[in-house]
Amino acid sequence: MSLKSVFDAREIRTEFEKAGINPSFIPLIWKHVIASNAGTAIEWDQIPSLPSAAYPLLHAKFKPLTSSLHSILHSSDLVTSKLLIKLQSGSLVEAVIMKYDTRLGKYNGKPRSGGLRSTLCVSSQVGCKMGCKFCATGSMGYKANLSSGEIVEQLVLASRVSPIRNVVFMGMGEPLNNYTALVEAIRVMTAPPFQLSPKRITVSTVGIIHAINKLHNDLPGLNLAVSLHAPVQDIRCQIMPAARAFPLEKLMNTLQEYQKNSQQKILIEYIMLDGVNDEEQHAHQLGKLLETFQVVVNLIPFNPIGTLSQFKTSCDQRVSTFQKIIRGTYNIRTTVRKQMGQDISGACGQLVVNQPDKRSIENSGLLTDIEDLHL
Numbered sequence: 001m002s003l004k005s006v007f008d009a010r011e012i013r014t015e016f017e018k019a020g021i022n023p024s025f026i027p028l029i030w031k032h033v034i035a036s037n038a039g040t041a042i043e044w045d046q047i048p049s050l051p052s053a054a055y056p057l058l059h060a061k062f063k064p065l066t067s068s069l070h071s072i073l074h075s076s077d078l079v080t081s082k083l084l085i086k087l088q089s090g091s092l093v094e095a096v097i098m099k100y101d102t103r104l105g106k107y108n109g110k111p112r113s114g115g116l117r118s119t120l121c122v123s124s125q126v127g128c129k130m131g132c133k134f135c136a137t138g139s140m141g142y143k144a145n146l147s148s149g150e151i152v153e154q155l156v157l158a159s160r161v162s163p164i165r166n167v168v169f170m171g172m173g174e175p176l177n178n179y180t181a182l183v184e185a186i187r188v189m190t191a192p193p194f195q196l197s198p199k200r201i202t203v204s205t206v207g208i209i210h211a212i213n214k215l216h217n218d219l220p221g222l223n224l225a226v227s228l229h230a231p232v233q234d235i236r237c238q239i240m241p242a243a244r245a246f247p248l249e250k251l252m253n254t255l256q257e258y259q260k261n262s263q264q265k266i267l268i269e270y271i272m273l274d275g276v277n278d279e280e281q282h283a284h285q286l287g288k289l290l291e292t293f294q295v296v297v298n299l300i301p302f303n304p305i306g307t308l309s310q311f312k313t314s315c316d317q318r319v320s321t322f323q324k325i326i327r328g329t330y331n332i333r334t335t336v337r338k339q340m341g342q343d344i345s346g347a348c349g350q351l352v353v354n355q356p357d358k359r360s361i362e363n364s365g366l367l368t369d370i371e372d373l374h375l
């Protein structure tokens, strides 16, 4: 039987309780694993001051990390780094670090206080069942759910590259289709020793209604992002097959209820697809749909991906007209997502599928092995 991740909170808690070990030692163990810079090489015996029964138990059942950093690709401007992470099963998932380093003046070109502030985009599944037509991950189909430990390990591995302040679930997979692991992972991320604020964690979903209904109760304070992408049911169905199971009207009622309970703004993601959902009438429809909500709309330029060339990115003019209508007529805060890391397929929706073979990465000079990072 393969060893479990020590970051699988429920597993380790259960084992400790069975063995009569105080679970308050668990964050201490995590702290040591996080601080160790030696990849997966930390030995349980190197952690001092644990109850003696903890050592044989950790050896028998747990690994400090079940995943490993396979490779890192840095975008040419060094703002985005794509981590290819190998799971115990051999599957690869991706996590993307976006660095906003004020010292380099990298945040919108403007200086901003606070030093290095990185956002980590994590994966929740290998592949995805939802099959959105514009999404590279969707074209892979569903392969597996990540365990909560595997989700947390992405944060551990990324923290060794750059200090992480925000986490967004916008990598591979539909997080609300892996609900139990998601909730457990976020509870770990917001507790010692990670202690990320729930306000700095964003879960992006295609709109899994029954899961949104539970979310506020299970994870209060979290940011919710909804991939709406169309203002009416029939366009949504054309580009997102999941819309049939989760119809727009029901989804909006669910969001209304969510907002009433959480009292928080919702982020609405809207991918701009030329001639599909980017016309003026669509902007008005979207404005009307969202008028009664507290939302921020994020217009996302479509990242064209390999074989999925049936779509084109909307031109800048279209995007700006769309934005003006939603802002001007409906008074809704609307931003346009900055494109990052396109040269390494690191932008959302382009994950893993475009994975170059090893030789081509080496030739392009983008491959940095973990040893080269001088950690």
Ligand code: SAH
Binding pocket: 134, 135, 136, 169, 170, 171, 172, 173, 174, 175, 204, 205, 206, 226, 227, 269, 271, 300, 301, 302, 303, 304, 305, 348, 349, 350
């Ligand atoms: N499954 C979740 C989270 C992962 S996708 C969701 O769909 O929300 C994260 C975001 O990237 C979503 O808003 C998704 O619609 C968007 N996305 C997917 N493919 C894209 C592409 N080719 N270009 C731009 N954004 C894309």
Ligand code: SF4
Binding pocket: 128, 129, 130, 131, 132, 135, 136, 137, 138, 139, 171, 172, 173, 174, 206, 227
């Ligand atoms: Fe899955 Fe999100 Fe991609 Fe749709 S956009 S296929 S839900 S990962």
